[in-house]
Amino acid sequence: MANETILLVDDEEDIISFIQDALELEGYRVLTAGSGQEALIQSKQQPSLIILDVMMPEMDGIEVCKQLRETTQCPIVFLSACQGEVDRIKGLAAGGDDYLLKPFSLAELKARIHAHLRREQRIHTQKEQGLLRFHALTIDCKGHAVSCNGHNLPLTNKEFQIVELLAMHQGQVFSREQIYEKLWGLDADGDDSTITEHIKKIRAKLAAHAQNRSFIQTVWGIGYKWDPQ
Structure with a gap:
């Protein structure tokens, strides 16, 4: 995936240099940042992917991710060198898509980068066509409709918006609060617990035709993500 831009954020110069050299040999354009504030500035160049260290002074990677x-x-x-489950959960809850432990294999890092970029390219192409396809499930963004194995699913407007939001950001975890704010707005008068009820109804409608695929996965303690596997 040559010509893609990757933003590399780490306060250790040796790690930045090591990863930057390897990625540039693969044909990537690499932006670097040694702090959280610098990362926020560099992100304005709209990188295709961000590699983000967790343990940084002043502003750690979790807070940087939330702002990004x-x-x-x-x-x-x-x-991250933090190997605990709680640390990984924090990273996913902040909006991260993946979590690789230090010390890491450079080959694995490159493989994960390639996989994420390939997925983003596929989703981007589908968005341009107005259709998102996951096995037998089709989401028609322009037509505001969802079908599974040839059956149209009777989703309400909000149910469709939840499906569309999660599907367009496959693998990214959204909390109930984040989903509620994105769909109802920051000033809405209501309770984000309504998201749980909407998810239950969506799953019930999917279950009738999706052959045991739930698509919407619960990430315990965090929220929900789209997982077509």
Whole structure:
């Protein structure tokens, strides 16, 4: 995937140099940042993917990710020496798409980068066509309709918007609060617990035709993500 731009964020110069050299040999354009503030500035260049260290002074990677998610939807891959499950959950809850532990295999990092960029390219192409396809499920963004195995699913407007939001950001975890704010707005008077009820209804409608594929996966303690597997 030559010519894609990757933003590499780490406060350790040796790691930046090591990864940058490897990625540039693969044909990627690499932007670098040694701090969270610098990362926010560099992100304005709209990178295709961001590699983000967790343990940084002043502003750690979790906080950087939260702020990045206000302006960018590209994949974010965390690099971290923190091996606990709680740390990985925090990373996903902040809006990260992947979490790779230090020390890491360079070959694995490159493979994950390629996989994320390939997925983004596929989704971008589908968005331009107005259709998102996942096995037997088709989401018609322009027609505001969802069908599965030839059957149209009777989704309400909000149910469709939830499906569309999750499907367009496959693999990214959204909390109930994030989904509610994106669909109802920050000033809406209501309770984000309504998201749970909407998800239940969507799953019930999918179950009738999706042959045991739920598509919407619960990430315990965080929220929901789209997982067609």
